[in-house]
Amino acid sequence: xxxxxxxxxxxxxIPENLLYDKENYWVKIEGDVATLGLTDYGQxxxxxxxxxxxxxxxxxxxxxxxxxxxxxxxxxxxxYAPLDATxxxxxxxxxxxxxIVNQDPYEKGWLLRFKVGDIEQTEALMNSxxxxxxxxxxxxxxxxxxxxxx
Amino acid sequence: MxxxxxxxxxxxxxQSYYHALAxxxxxxxxxxxxxxxxVCLGLxxxxxxxxxxxxxxxxxxxxxRRETGGGVVYLDSKQIFYQLVLKEDNAKLPFRRERFxxxxxxAPIEVYRNLGVPAEYKPPADLVxxxxxxxxxxxxxxxxxxxxxxxxxxxxxxxxxxxxLKSPNSRYRESLGKSMRNNMTTVSDWSNKLPSxxxxxxxxxxxxxxxxxxxxxxxxxxxLRETALMFRDKLTSPRWLEKRGxxxxxxxxxxxxxxxxxxxxxxxxxxxxxVRDGIVEEFYLIDSEGQAERKKEKYQGxxxxxxxxxxxx
Numbered sequence: 001x002x003x004x005x006x007x008x009x010x011x012x013x014i015p016e017n018l019l020y021d022k023e024n025y026w027v028k029i030e031g032d033v034a035t036l037g038l039t040d041y042g043q044x045x046x047x048x049x050x051x052x053x054x055x056x057x058x059x060x061x062x063x064x065x066x067x068x069x070x071x072x073x074x075x076x077x078x079x080y081a082p083l084d085a086t087x088x089x090x091x092x093x094x095x096x097x098x099x100i101v102n103q104d105p106y107e108k109g110w111l112l113r114f115k116v117g118d119i120e121q122t123e124a125l126m127n128s129x130x131x132x133x134x135x136x137x138x139x140x141x142x143x144x145x146x147x148x149x150x
Numbered sequence: 151m152x153x154x155x156x157x158x159x160x161x162x163x164x165q166s167y168y169h170a171l172a173x174x175x176x177x178x179x180x181x182x183x184x185x186x187x188x189v190c191l192g193l194x195x196x197x198x199x200x201x202x203x204x205x206x207x208x209x210x211x212x213x214x215r216r217e218t219g220g221g222v223v224y225l226d227s228k229q230i231f232y233q234l235v236l237k238e239d240n241a242k243l244p245f246r247r248e249r250f251x252x253x254x255x256x257a258p259i260e261v262y263r264n265l266g267v268p269a270e271y272k273p274p275a276d277l278v279x280x281x282x283x284x285x286x287x288x289x290x291x292x293x294x295x296x297x298x299x300x301x302x303x304x305x306x307x308x309x310x311x312x313x314x315l316k317s318p319n320s321r322y323r324e325s326l327g328k329s330m331r332n333n334m335t336t337v338s339d340w341s342n343k344l345p346s347x348x349x350x351x352x353x354x355x356x357x358x359x360x361x362x363x364x365x366x367x368x369x370x371x372x373x374l375r376e377t378a379l380m381f382r383d384k385l386t387s388p389r390w391l392e393k394r395g396x397x398x399x400x401x402x403x404x405x406x407x408x409x410x411x412x413x414x415x416x417x418x419x420x421x422x423x424x425v426r427d428g429i430v431e432e433f434y435l436i437d438s439e440g441q442a443e444r445k446k447e448k449y450q451g452x453x454x455x456x457x458x459x460x461x462x463x
Contacts, residue, residue: 045246051194051396069193071396074275075247076193076219076290142245 012132013040015106019122020131021082026106029122034083036067037110038101041135047072049098054079054112060086063121067112070098082125084117152178152368153358155351158227161188162382165216167370168233169385170377172295177240178368179358180233181351187226187307189314191215193290195222196395202316211314214385215393218290218297220275221404224314228305228336230350232258234298234358242362243296247289251275254298257357258285261302264353267340275300276407282335283406302354303336304344318401321436321443322413322422326403329424333406400459416459425454433457 018026024042028035043049054068061067061081068079090112094100101109116122126134154167164184171178189201189211197203197213200222206213211224225231234254236243244250252271259277262269262284269285272278277285277300287300312327338344359365370378384390400414405424412423416435424432433449449457 047246047248053194053394071192071194071219073248074219074251074287074289076217076288077247078291138245 013106014128014132014135016128018106019082019125019127020134021080021125022134023080023082025079025082027082027122027125029116029119032116032119033088033113034085034116035110035113036079036082036085038070038105039131039135040105041138043102043105043109046070046075046077049101052079052095052098052101052111054090054095055087057087057090060084060117062117067114079111081114083114083121085114086117087112087114089113151362151365152176153355153365154178154180154182154368154370155355156180156182156370157347157351158183158185160184161186161212161225162214162386163378164225164231165190165214165385166378166381167374168235168297168299169217169292169381170374171235172292172297173381174373174377175237175294176374177236177295178234179355179362179365180235181231181354182233183227183230183347184225185227187211187224187310189213190223190225191391191395192220192222192288193217194219194396196397197391198316199395199397199401200316202314205314209310211310212386213391215391216288216290216299216385217292218288218299220286220288222315223286224307224311225301226307228307228344229301229303230347230354231299231301232354232358233300234362235292235295236298238291238294238296240296247296248274250298251287251289253361255285255287255300256361257354258300258302260357261350261353262337265337265341265345265350267335267337272407274407278406279335279340282333284335302350303334304350305338306330306334306336308334315403316401318413319420319422319436321434322401322411325422325424325432325434326405326411329405329409329411333409412454414459416457421459423449423454423457428453428455430454430457 018028024039026037026039049072051071062084065081066078067081070077091110159182161184164182259269267279269277269279275287289298308331317323403411408427410425420436422434430449433446434443436443
């Protein structure tokens with residue numbers, strides 16, 4: 001698929017019932033438990049994911065603290081906590097087959113579940129409309145990058 | 151931006167300063183070389199799977215795990231490092247980080263060419279000369295910074311590298327050494343006289359100033375030194391070195407971009423295969439002790455996935 005069309009597809013693949021951060025992670029809140037995953041746009045900016053490492057269960061991590069790391073191609077990025085969090089469950093399937101995240105980021109490709117430290121912090125996250133607008137801005141920047149770097 | 155041309159430093163310092171810069175949210179180019187040899191694991195390498203600890207201990211080769219990606223490397227004083235740290239919001243940094251590699255690598259490419267080595271960029275992050283790898287590079291987020299690191303290979307100790315990597319049998323080790331020798335090249339292959347550190351550092355500094363703008367000479371200050379010491383302790387701690395890493399079903403070593411040496415089981419015995427871009431270049435059947443071996447020419451040129459191997463299901 002042509003890259004422009006692929007970007008447009010990702011910009012529209014943003015489920016309404018989730019919250020989002022600027023690291024391109026989605027969060028689904030259910031009571032005081034949240035599920036975390038990478039967005040469709042996020043997985044595409046990272047590329048083919050080779051390995052995912054997550055921090056141990058049960059250790060509290062503050063917002064922007066490290067929940068793990070992702071390796072793709074010749075790049076290692078960190079998974080930052082969007083909220084104060086304590087991991088309570090990891091998706092073992094994606095740890096074994098990380099490319100599931102590339103294939104199905106919103107369903108089978110969820111990364112972890114965590115206990116939310118402070119539910120009020122969710123106010124700092126974006127809803128789907130705000131995230132779609134933010135992604136559109138990033139795509140414009142990417143198009144500028146493409147002119148500069150290709 | 152500041153240039154830290156710190157010369158020959160201890161093995162741990164050759165990795166710790168760029169971690170420290172990134173952690174502190176400072177930018178800079180570091181040029182240095184280790185004054186002794188060591189093994190450097192990628193962030194997600196599994197120590198026990200990748201490294202022959204007995205060999206390293208016998209030769210007193212220390213081990214460090216960096217926070218950037220890529221695989222295990224053997225580093226020594228015949229390699230000169232270039233390390234660039236940018237803040238994550240630096241406008242020069244493209245949104246997709248990998249796109250910065252061709253910019254970052256333009257400097258070592260020009261340095262290699264100046265030394266008579268016809269280096270070219272091979273995506274995503276290798277440099278090659280006449281098809282042979284002459285530099286491996288890596289990158290990663292560290293703190294609020296982004297680090298890109300790589301090295302100019304003046305020479306390379308193929309023997310030590312092929313022996314410190316864990317090998318399931320002697321055929322694998324032999325193929326490892328041979329395939330590295332056949333698919334890597336260094337300045338020593340192109341020149342009878344090796345250039346000095348100062349010469350290369352000067353060339354790298356000139357080239358990076360063309361890419362990044364004027365560089366001012368920086369010195370390792372107290373904040374950087376203290377943070378580097380903290381990283382020395384972290385990156386070499388037993389807990390950090392032994393943390394769980396990426397496991398592979400078969401023994402697998404990446405020689406260069408697209409080139410892998412595999413070892414594993416067929417239905418009845420063991421095999422060693424050199425595979426380039428998914429296609430078998432060499433294939434050996436060996437007994438369980440790794441002694442008797444038979445080269446299977448008929449598998450050459452076939453996709454690895456079409457061979458009757460356990461890993462293929």
